[in-house]
Amino acid sequence: MLRLKKIERRSGLIRETFKTAYLKPLKPVVFNDLMDSWPAKNKWTVDFFKKEYGHLIVPVYSANSANPGKKYLAPDRQIPFKKYLEILEEKPIDLRMFLYNIFRHAPELCNDYRKPDIIDGFYDRFPFMFFGGEGSSVGLHYDIDLSHVFLSQFHGRKRVVLFEPNQSRNIYQHPYTVASFVNVNKPDYKMYPALKKATGYEVILNPGETLFMPSGYWHYIEYVDWGFSISLRSNDSYIRRAKGLMNIARHFVVDHSMNRLMGTNWRKLKANLAKKRAKEETLV
Numbered sequence: 001m002l003r004l005k006k007i008e009r010r011s012g013l014i015r016e017t018f019k020t021a022y023l024k025p026l027k028p029v030v031f032n033d034l035m036d037s038w039p040a041k042n043k044w045t046v047d048f049f050k051k052e053y054g055h056l057i058v059p060v061y062s063a064n065s066a067n068p069g070k071k072y073l074a075p076d077r078q079i080p081f082k083k084y085l086e087i088l089e090e091k092p093i094d095l096r097m098f099l100y101n102i103f104r105h106a107p108e109l110c111n112d113y114r115k116p117d118i119i120d121g122f123y124d125r126f127p128f129m130f131f132g133g134e135g136s137s138v139g140l141h142y143d144i145d146l147s148h149v150f151l152s153q154f155h156g157r158k159r160v161v162l163f164e165p166n167q168s169r170n171i172y173q174h175p176y177t178v179a180s181f182v183n184v185n186k187p188d189y190k191m192y193p194a195l196k197k198a199t200g201y202e203v204i205l206n207p208g209e210t211l212f213m214p215s216g217y218w219h220y221i222e223y224v225d226w227g228f229s230i231s232l233r234s235n236d237s238y239i240r241r242a243k244g245l246m247n248i249a250r251h252f253v254v255d256h257s258m259n260r261l262m263g264t265n266w267r268k269l270k271a272n273l274a275k276k277r278a279k280e281e282t283l284v
């Protein structure tokens, strides 16, 4: 099994302590009480979303959408939000909803959460909600814009595995992307020998808790129960913001075009490059 450390849980953290213990050293932490003052904590139930926003048409995704080819990252289907929530409640299913900006359609929801006053630089415009069925998972990736992420859980439990940015080679990052395709649950050390050196973190996030994922951290997420959460993002450094923009440009230009041109061959090429880089890492 991979070497995964537990993530600390804290309550009553103040700015100064957060800064020295977690932000500066870029160390993840779970806040027990960060959402306590939010109206959303009790208000945003599944019934609330069904009743108030059930009519919205939302794009939903299965694992198919990560497959190479023409439909790369395209949604599986568009269905009413109420229908989607009913599907999630019914049984385990690999069907997620993300990148849909519900706040654009329902700006009043922004009054129900608070930007954590634990650090500065929160983006106003990019809160994202993530929904997923029991058993669904989010492949290992890091967030392309390099912001710090505060992932707050409303419903269901989520298992999160994290790796520091300096582990990118050990976990076989696919070049020109923010993705890795190693299986963190069943590491294949024959295929990926450098994985033995990888060290990461692991936590089961419960409703009411908030996970701080520092900038550039790799994350793999498993929906232990069906559930949903919000991620609030902050970026307090101009250099990091610029790097994030570069990342986005490179990703869209290189990865998307090559994927369109080469399909599965592009994926194979990236996999080979990743192996080469991990080997170099083992030599140094």
Ligand SMILES: O=C(O)CCC(=O)C(=O)O
Residues within 6 Å of the ligand: 098, 130, 131, 132, 138, 143, 149, 151, 219, 221, 229, 231
């Ligand atoms: O919780 C999820 O489904 C995905 C979260 C994520 O990748 C993020 O917040 O960046």
Ligand SMILES: [Fe+2]
Residues within 6 Å of the ligand: 141, 142, 143, 219
């Ligand atoms: Fe992410």
